[in-house]
Amino acid sequence: MAGGKETPRQKMIGMMYLVLTALLALQVASAILLKFQYLDDSLMTVNNKTVGDNTNTIKGITQAVAKAGNRPNDQRVITSANEVRTRTAELISYMNSLRDLLVKESGGPGEDGERYKNAGEEEAINRAMIGGPNKNGKAYELQKKLNEYAAFLKQFNPNIPAKLALTGKEDPIASKDPNQKNKDFAELNFESTPLVAALAVLAQKEAEVLKYESDILKDLAGRVGADQIKFDKIFGTATAESNIVAAGTKYRAEMFLTAFSSNLTPKMTSTAGPVRVVNGRGQIEFTASAGGPKNKDGLIEKTWTGKITLNNNGRDTTFTVSQKYSVVEPNLSISSASVSALYYKVANRLNALAPALGANYNPSFSGTNATFARGAKKEEVIISPSSVAPVKLSVSSGGIKIGEETFQVRRVPLPQIGIMVNSRPVDFQKGVPATTPRTINIDVQPDKDFERMYPQEARYRVTSFEVQVGRGGAQLDRLNFSSSSGNIAPLLSKLRPGDQIFVKVKEIIRLNYKGDMEDIPVPSSAQANIPLR
Incomplete structure (x- = not known):
């Protein structure tokens, strides 16, 4: 079924149709006949209720038109609604006459509390609805009327199916059954079909017809007063000259009521870019671009233009708005x-x-x-x-x-290098006693300004220095170290007053904030002669 969201009643009719289709495929037995009769009774009860509802919808449309002042456009809605109701009533009356014909041809009403004399009669149904080899039965006339009705409704709602009476190839369920897909409408619905099943088929078709009539009438009811803009959403709004105000200056704003119609969906465009419409309001967002002459305050004055278009009763009405804004070029x-x-x-x-x-x-x-x-x-x-x-x-x-x-x-300023003996500063003029040297220590001091600004970058490490002992211009011994401190105790027994200890730093690295190492040039302060006395 086509149309909008189905009501619970319409969903129930759809399920009954599926049950009916399944029952038609079963062998006919008394229990099955009772189920067909139950389906027929249920469908006809719903159909009678739908006829009443649709009639009340017509009355509601008439009252709404009168309340709106019987405007010409609304009068045309009444005309269309009455035309739909008349065509539907004619088709339902015809289908009810077929019900009476089938009951009569099958032996008439039953006796002793039975609804029908021959509820399982099939041959009479074949003759009446299919008509034998010539295929001139009433089902073919019904097929024509149902499809003509569908074509009539499409002028009000293009989503109505093109046909309401389908052949086996057109029916979505029968087309999957090799025994049914080659049958025409009459054979598919009435061949080898007992009376109560044929009545249930007719009741289901009536339900489908009334469902589409209901959809059309509801749509027509919504068109009453459609060319009047009814503002049903009202709220307060305030706008300010600026959301940022310096202390001691004036804050200015306007406060007013705004309203829009929830039945209208305006189309909005702007020269600034796409517009997103939410609850009748257009939301505009774009990145302000620089460029253009500046005013005396250093601002670039620009303007965007927007258009709001309403489709009211098939006619477009467009409103144009223009908004000025100022752009401040940001300074780095x-x-x-x-x-x-x-x-x-x-x-x-x-x-x-x-x-x-x-x-x-x-x-x-x-x-x-x-x-x-x-x-x-x-x-x-x-x-x-x-x-x-x-x-x-x-x-x-x-x-x-x-x-x-x-x-x-x-470049990073080079550090200052201090050479110490036994972790103490040395007076290189006086020297140290020949019996005291145990360790040579290298102290690396970063540039003070650099260390203050970049403490994580001002970390140094001595990775190589050399110690030589000399006497009278000749080298007595030499030791190499790979850290900032070296043990020279093994040389102590060789030291004499007048000897000299020569210290030379050969390699220093700097650690950055990541812990990565960088070789740096060795400063001139990284070597010294220490006299022994």
């Missing part, structure tokens, strides 16, 4: 502990801000001669220069370029 602001230059191979953390964008600011970062990563906060960018060439940072938000900034790149 860079802040950090030091923005004058970046350090080579260091994670330089900067804050790239665009205050004009507020909460809508969602930056992405790119550029040249460095890698760029987003920090813990959305405005934080981590820049690691890959060379000492100038770095260009580009900042965008929402696909719109905000600005660029160029930074010079400097």
Whole structure:
């Protein structure tokens, strides 16, 4: 069945049709005949109720038209509704006459409480509905009337099926049965069919006819007053000149009632982009673009235009709206502990801000001669220069370029190296007693300013240094160490006053914030002569 959402009654009729189709395929027995009779009784009860409902719908349409002032368009609705009711009543009357004919041809009413004298009569049904080899029975006339009725209804609802009387090939159930699919409408529904089953078939067809009539009448009822715009949704609205107000300035707003009709779905378009309509309101969202002349306040003044089109009783009415807005070009602001230059191979953390964008600011970062990563906060960018060439940072938000900034790149300042004996500083002029040296310690001190700005980048480690013992210009011994501290106790027995201990740091690495290691140049302070006395 075509149409909108089915009522519980219509769903019940559909299930009865499926049961009827199944019963027709069974061998006829007294129990089966009783079930056909039950189906027929149930369907006819529903049909009589539907006729009453449809009649009341006609009355409701008539009353609604009168209440609306008997307007010409509404009068045409009444005419259409009465035409549908008349055609339906004629078809139902014809089908009821067929019921009477079949009962009569099968022996008439029963006696002693039986409904029919021959409830299981089949031959009389074949003669009356199929008509023998010539196929001139009443079922063929019924087929024509049902399909003509369907064609009549399609002018009111194009979703009505093209046919209500289907052949075996057209019926979705019979077409799957090799014994039924080649039968015409009369054979499919009335061949070898007992009286009560034939009556149930007619009752089901009546139910289908009345269902479609009900759908059409409900649709026509909804057209009464359709060319009048009825505002049934009313709510309060307020608009302000600005949602952001500086202290000491005036806040201005307007408050008013707005209304719309829930029966109308306006079509809305705008020069700014697509419009989403929700509850009669158009929602417009677009990314404001820069470009264009600025006014005295530095704002770019722009305008978008929208159109609201209502289809009212087949006619379009269009309203045009125009809205001005101002665009502020965001300025890029860079802040950090030091923005004058970046350090080579260091994670330089900067804050790239665009205050004009507020909460809508969602930056992405790119550029040249460095890698760029987003920090813990959305405005934080981590820049690691890959060379000492100038770095260009580009900042965008929402696909719109905000600005660029160029930074010079400097190398990390070298640390200061302190050489100690027994973990104590050494006076290289006086030296140390020849009997005291046990350990040589290398102390690496980062540049103070660099350490203050980048504490996670100012970590150093000595990985190689050498200790030589000399006397009179000749080398007595040599030891190599792979950390910042070396045990020279094995040399103690060889040391004499006047000897010298020469310390040379050969390799130092720097650890960055990730723990990655970088070899750095060894400073000139990384070697010393320690005289022994």
